[in-house]
Amino acid sequence: MTLEEFEHHLREALSHLYDPAYHPHEQFWTMMGCEPQRGVEALQAALVQEIKRFEPAPETPPFARIRRLYELLSYRYIKGLTQEETAEALNLSLRHIRREQQHAVAMLARRLWEQNHSETLPGGTAAQNDSQWPEPAAPEGESTAWRSQVRQELVSLQRSAPGLVTELEAAVASAAKLTGVLFPENSIRLKVELEEANLAVTVHPSVLNQILVTAIEKLAQQMSLGQITLQAEKEDNDIKIIITGQPVMSDKPLYSDFIEEILNIVGGSSRVRTEDELISFELRLPAAHKVAVLVVDDNADLVHFYRRYTLGTRYEIIHVAEGQRVFEWVDHSPPDLIVLDVMLPDSNGWELLTQLRQHPATKTVPIIVCSVVRREKLALALGATLYVPKPVGYQQFIQALDQAIGGLQHEV
Structure with a gap:
């Protein structure tokens, strides 16, 4: 067995x-x-x-x-x-x-x-002492200070680029360049097999790069020659990355405390598979899905900023300037999220919010009221998911979208 x-x-x-x-x-x-x-x-x-x-x-x-x-x-x-x-x-x-x-x-x-x-x-x-959990010793260390520092670094990255997603193909190409120095005299080959295009994860590019480089390095340390293969595919709501080394010359358990801690923070997971002279890391990361955001606001300049804010993220802005046209759009293509200004030229924004909450296509869609009108209590009472006062900056806007859509549930 x-x-x-x-x-x-x-x-x-x-x-x-x-x-x-x-x-x-x-x-x-x-x-x-x-x-x-x-x-x-x-x-x-x-x-x-x-x-x-x-x-x-x-x-x-x-x-x-x-x-x-x-x-x-x-x-x-x-x-x-x-x-x-x-x-x-x-x-x-x-x-x-x-x-x-x-x-x-x-x-x-x-x-x-x-x-x-x-x-x-x-x-x-x-x-080992049976009272201790059997985690192999890792070069990255197990200290509380180290783990705290990892979390602080990730918090800093998220704050500097909230909502950012990473295209897997670009991240793999970058990791392949960096790991080339790990294979002296080309004794170990790195082969990349990405059969699906446009795979993306909700992880900062720097974080994904470090995960891939560390996993490849860990495998290379157990090999003197052969091939490391990197494959990826979408499975349910995750991107599954499989990094396999063959032949493996060492029977030392494959483990990285750094990878485990990072995946724990970003909501991913990993497992190791072994078979004869083959060993592989199987990494799972949350997939990035396009989120259609319907912005109902007559201020075109402001919507231009919203589009700039969401560049490189999973959010796609769709603009409707008149309240009367909202239901034409939602009947044709229901959005994943709505950002609503309550001061519209042709509609009462509060009545529109109530109608959206009653409409079959939007009654469960998260709605953010974003307005100069300071009426947070009224907005929430009428069914808004969040209230954000104008003017709204880049980080505040992305964080509001994340919170409303429920995409950031991992404590950091």
């Missing part, structure tokens, strides 16, 4: 943790050190005990990620909470919980796998 197969069986067992009719795979019994004749309850008890063994030491900071991963497993599989209840308990978005759960179970699988294959791992990995 491979690590990937074991992880699959572990996920299945955890999803049926309290199901008395569940019948695990025979090899999974052996890997967990249980005998089938003892009944499925013995296996379930063993899984609960293994999760409890991962509780971090008391001195571990409450905000450390290793503690959050343990708490997630505890809430889900020991206390039996749903994902929604766990998200509320940990004060995280449901999407973030789903990603973290994938990572936590993968880490649990790796730990259990190492316990059963300690003779093949360098440095006695399986002999």
